[in-house]
Amino acid sequence: MNYNLDEIRRMFPALSIQDNGRRRIYFDNPAGTQVSNQVVEAMRDCLIESNANILGGFETSNRADRVLSEARRAMADFLNASSSEEIIFGQNMTTLTLHLSRSIGRQLSSGDEIILSRMDHDANISPWLLLAEDLNLEIKWLPFNTETFEFDLNELDTLITNRTKLICVGGASNLLGTINNIKAISQKAGNMGILTYIDAVQLAPHVAIDVQDIGCDFLVCSAYKFFGPHQGILWGKKEVMHLLKPYKVRPATEELPSCFETGTQSHEGIAGITASVDYFAWIGDKYAKEYVDKNQHKNQQTQVIHAALNYLFEYESTLTDCLIEGLQTINHLKIQGITEKEALQRRLPTVAFTIKGKKSPDIAAALARENIFVWSGHSYALEVIKTLDLYDTGGVVRIGPVHYNSSKEIEDFIKTLEKVLGSI
Numbered sequence: 001m002n003y004n005l006d007e008i009r010r011m012f013p014a015l016s017i018q019d020n021g022r023r024r025i026y027f028d029n030p031a032g033t034q035v036s037n038q039v040v041e042a043m044r045d046c047l048i049e050s051n052a053n054i055l056g057g058f059e060t061s062n063r064a065d066r067v068l069s070e071a072r073r074a075m076a077d078f079l080n081a082s083s084s085e086e087i088i089f090g091q092n093m094t095t096l097t098l099h100l101s102r103s104i105g106r107q108l109s110s111g112d113e114i115i116l117s118r119m120d121h122d123a124n125i126s127p128w129l130l131l132a133e134d135l136n137l138e139i140k141w142l143p144f145n146t147e148t149f150e151f152d153l154n155e156l157d158t159l160i161t162n163r164t165k166l167i168c169v170g171g172a173s174n175l176l177g178t179i180n181n182i183k184a185i186s187q188k189a190g191n192m193g194i195l196t197y198i199d200a201v202q203l204a205p206h207v208a209i210d211v212q213d214i215g216c217d218f219l220v221c222s223a224y225k226f227f228g229p230h231q232g233i234l235w236g237k238k239e240v241m242h243l244l245k246p247y248k249v250r251p252a253t254e255e256l257p258s259c260f261e262t263g264t265q266s267h268e269g270i271a272g273i274t275a276s277v278d279y280f281a282w283i284g285d286k287y288a289k290e291y292v293d294k295n296q297h298k299n300q301q302t303q304v305i306h307a308a309l310n311y312l313f314e315y316e317s318t319l320t321d322c323l324i325e326g327l328q329t330i331n332h333l334k335i336q337g338i339t340e341k342e343a344l345q346r347r348l349p350t351v352a353f354t355i356k357g358k359k360s361p362d363i364a365a366a367l368a369r370e371n372i373f374v375w376s377g378h379s380y381a382l383e384v385i386k387t388l389d390l391y392d393t394g395g396v397v398r399i400g401p402v403h404y405n406s407s408k409e410i411e412d413f414i415k416t417l418e419k420v421l422g423s424i
């Protein structure tokens with residue numbers, strides 16, 4: 001495919017930084033991505049030109065109002081939400097989830113059931129375990145298959161009862177890289193009057209998300225995973241959000257969506273969200289025209305943003321392929337995730353592995369000495385690591401390329417990995 005990686009990399013100032021003349025390889029992206037110049041400028045401009053609290057009626061405050069409304073519009077376009085009133089900002093996905101779980105809890109009573117998944121990040125598990133403890137709810141677990149690294153959705157059927165009120169599941173695993181069929185899960189749940197809470201933190205940087213098509217009730221993501229600043233975003237279906245009673249202070253508005261936003265927001269962070277969505281629109285406009293057709297039923301801005309994500313996913317799949325092939329040449333290495341070429345559409349470029357006889361933290365530390373940035377351990381996917389029985393042995397090494405990485409970086413990484421394995 002025609003992919004102008006040099007131009008894309010030039011948008012991200014951090015990518016050209018060297019340390020004592022050594023290049024950096026950023027493969028820590030599932031834990032946080034680098035930001036484009038546009039994001040830095042938007043945050044800077046906000047702090048200089050719109051630095052006031054909202055709803056004051058004077059110039060800087062009016063500008064702050066606009067920062068928020070533009071970001072809501074941008075996120076509604078990004079997620080194909082039917083209204084920007086469905087977009088709620090917060091510190092991060094974890095805080096938003098802990099917060100909203102309090103309001104959802106007000107609809108539940110003792111003995112009601114929540115289904116959680118063994119594949120999820122703890123941010124979509126602990127808030128619900130805590131709620132269950134407070135309200136005497138029952139938790140049921142959807143397992144994943146340790147050979148296919150996917151759910152068997154027939155198992156979901158066996159977990160659902162007439163007390164099931166909520167299903168919480170990830171759009172994609174931050175550790176295994178598996179992309180889950182959240183549309184099938186949400187539709188199954190919706191048909192039975194069960195709410196769905198989707199953690200799309202790892203899906204959002206890679207896959208075009210259409211909340212209306214998925215049919216879920218809540219979906220959360222974090223801008224710092226999709227080339228923006230440290231900000232969380234919650235989408236909630238308006239009809240459902242209207243039924244919830246927000247946990248809020250008395251003077252704060254009763255109106256959606258602000259009634260779910262506690263205290264003063266990080267306006268500069270929110271300005272950065274708009275710029276990170278604009279970055280996708282820029283790619284869509286410039287490079288991904290032929291992908292717009294696939295998205296014609298969406299509004300014009302969403303078409304362009306989703307075209308960009310479809311285009312970038314195609315490029316990223318070439319990186320995934322290259323990474324898996326390279327890793328498979330290393331002795332005693334096991335990829336903890338989908339490896340079949342024909343199934344690459346069902347996984348992210350995030351690839352986890354273990355090597356027999358080596359400790360994952362030692363491998364990550366050796367790579368850090370070579371200025372290759374990766375994570376090891378459980379990455380808060382505690383249930384995944386426990387299911388794979390890797391908790392006591394230090395978890396996995398996680399490599400997470402994104403669209404600004406190159407196949408050359410992957411080749412360098414594989415060569416370096418071979419080299420360092422001899423010395424640890």
Ligand SMILES: Cc1ncc(COP(=O)(O)O)c(C=O)c1O
Pocket residue numbers: 030031091092093094095121123124170172173174199201202221222231232
């Ligand atoms: C899948 C997933 N969910 C939730 C989170 C938590 O996100 P936040 O840091 O925005 O709370 C992460 C962070 O890595 C994640 O990967």
